[in-house]
Amino acid sequence: MKALTFKRGIFPPHGKHYTENKPIEVLMPAGDLVYPMIQHIGASCEPLVKKGDRVLVGQKIGEAKAFVSAPIHSTVSGIVKEVGPLLHPNGKKVVSVVVENDGQYEEDPSIGRPNDYKKMSREAILEKIKEAGIVGMGGAGFPTFIKLSPPIEKKIDTILLNGAECEPYLTSDHRVMLEETERVVEGLRIILHLFPGAKGYIAIEDNKKDAIAKMKEATKDDENIEVAILKTKYPQGSEKQLIYACTKREVPSGKLPADVGCIVQNIDTVVAIHRAIVRGRPLMRRIVTVTGGAIQNPKNFKVRIGTTYRELIEAAGGFKEDPVKIISGGPMMGTPLFSLDIPIIKTSSAILCLTKEETELSAERACIRCGKCVDVCPMNLLPLSLNFHSLHEEWDAFEKENGLDCMECGSCSYICPAKRHLLQSIRTGKQTVLMNKKK
Ligand code: SF4
Numbered sequence: 347m348k349a350l351t352f353k354r355g356i357f358p359p360h361g362k363h364y365t366e367n368k369p370i371e372v373l374m375p376a377g378d379l380v381y382p383m384i385q386h387i388g389a390s391c392e393p394l395v396k397k398g399d400r401v402l403v404g405q406k407i408g409e410a411k412a413f414v415s416a417p418i419h420s421t422v423s424g425i426v427k428e429v430g431p432l433l434h435p436n437g438k439k440v441v442s443v444v445v446e447n448d449g450q451y452e453e454d455p456s457i458g459r460p461n462d463y464k465k466m467s468r469e470a471i472l473e474k475i476k477e478a479g480i481v482g483m484g485g486a487g488f489p490t491f492i493k494l495s496p497p498i499e500k501k502i503d504t505i506l507l508n509g510a511e512c513e514p515y516l517t518s519d520h521r522v523m524l525e526e527t528e529r530v531v532e533g534l535r536i537i538l539h540l541f542p543g544a545k546g547y548i549a550i551e552d553n554k555k556d557a558i559a560k561m562k563e564a565t566k567d568d569e570n571i572e573v574a575i576l577k578t579k580y581p582q583g584s585e586k587q588l589i590y591a592c593t594k595r596e597v598p599s600g601k602l603p604a605d606v607g608c609i610v611q612n613i614d615t616v617v618a619i620h621r622a623i624v625r626g627r628p629l630m631r632r633i634v635t636v637t638g639g640a641i642q643n644p645k646n647f648k649v650r651i652g653t654t655y656r657e658l659i660e661a662a663g664g665f666k667e668d669p670v671k672i673i674s675g676g677p678m679m680g681t682p683l684f685s686l687d688i689p690i691i692k693t694s695s696a697i698l699c700l701t702k703e704e705t706e707l708s709a710e711r712a713c714i715r716c717g718k719c720v721d722v723c724p725m726n727l728l729p730l731s732l733n734f735h736s737l738h739e740e741w742d743a744f745e746k747e748n749g750l751d752c753m754e755c756g757s758c759s760y761i762c763p764a765k766r767h768l769l770q771s772i773r774t775g776k777q778t779v780l781m782n783k784k785k
Pocket residue numbers: 712713714715716717718719720729730761762763764765766768
């Protein structure tokens with residue numbers, strides 16, 4: 347069968363060979379755990395603990411006071427050392443709770459109560475997902491219970507599990523699909539239970555043949571689940587492109603997947619849903635790929651949220667050469683890091699440490715109007731023109747040319763022979779237009 351795909355896109359080198367065949371290792375934290383009170387899109391949480399308090403594994407330490415927010419739980423037992431502003435992976439200082447791990451892993455009595463989702467109401471399932479603090483773990487961090495509660499008039503008939511993992515170097519979702527297959531499938535069944543009559547797809551790029559085989563075997567008796575084989579192409583895993591590849595539906599400008607009857611969920615998010623419902627455990631861990639040419643022994647780790655990036659790098663053997671660039675996430679959409687003394691949060695998927703050979707550091711040159719950026723843009727935008735408008739502060743023109751539709755995939759910057767900083771300028775343009783709108 348021909349692999350499904352979307353229009354345009356690019357084919358960057360994978361870099362997945364470092365870790366794709368490495369089984370996930372459990373890493374127990376050695377140092378203090380740091381929990382920023384914002385690990386999601388939406389309002390910050392309010393700390394529920396103070397210095398000197400003892401906390402337990404799974405205890406809620408950050409309360410979501412707004413609708414768009416998600417509570418935060420301690421992932422170890424120990425004493426609260428500090429509550430105050432500390433460096434966040436986003437580069438800013440945010441209020442955080444620091445817990446000194448006592449190594450006892452004593453659990454809060456409120457967690458660990460199993461449930462049978464088939465006997466639960468829709469409301470009860472959504473409440474559990476909300477209270478478990480689950481957010482989109484593919485990077486966006488949008489609270490999952492909201493995504494699973496679309497307005498009643500939007501009829502959802504398709505649930506897509508995003509197993510594309512199209513970002514180069516990242517292999518955590520791949521390993522989860524191989525090693526936690528049944529949890530992924532059962533998590534999808536829970537979501538399908540919320541939307542009776544809907545069809546589920548587990549969408550996987552064709553460079554992960556072992557995961558495709560495992561998922562096909564695990565779902566062979568599920569009439570409402572299909573494994574969709576996707577062409578290996580970037581950004582295949584972005585929501586709109588995934589929806590188009592699997593259903594041929596186009597999400598219009600300014601609209602959401604629910605407007606075309608779809609909900610997209612990340613692989614690790616679905617495992618978190620399974621854990622919250624079936625095992626009664628809040629979101630406390632995530633799988634992180636530690637990789638790149640500068641890392642001694644690249645690996646995938648199952649790690650407690652709150653563990654520092656530095657600990658993960660040490661657990662991967664440290665650096666074999668000085669990295670030229672360290673990125674949280676993948677090379678296309680990740681965020682450059684300037685400190686390793688920051689915690690793994692709910693949306694941390696990878697630590698990428700690149701060597702000089704793996705990094706392109708050429709200077710920006712004048713546009714030669716080759717049109718390559720236009721050819722690859724999956725959102726059908728004119729990156730060269732948006733770049734011009736942003737640099738000349740022509741915000742009306744920027745908006746008129748649908749600059750806000752840019753999903754910041756970086757394909758235009760990647761392909762540009764003049765090494766124009768297209769993505770950076772378009773990102774600035776988006777931020778400015780949105781700020782002006784707020785004013
Ligand atoms: S790819 Fe670069 S050089 Fe070519 S048109 Fe776009 S901005 Fe100009």
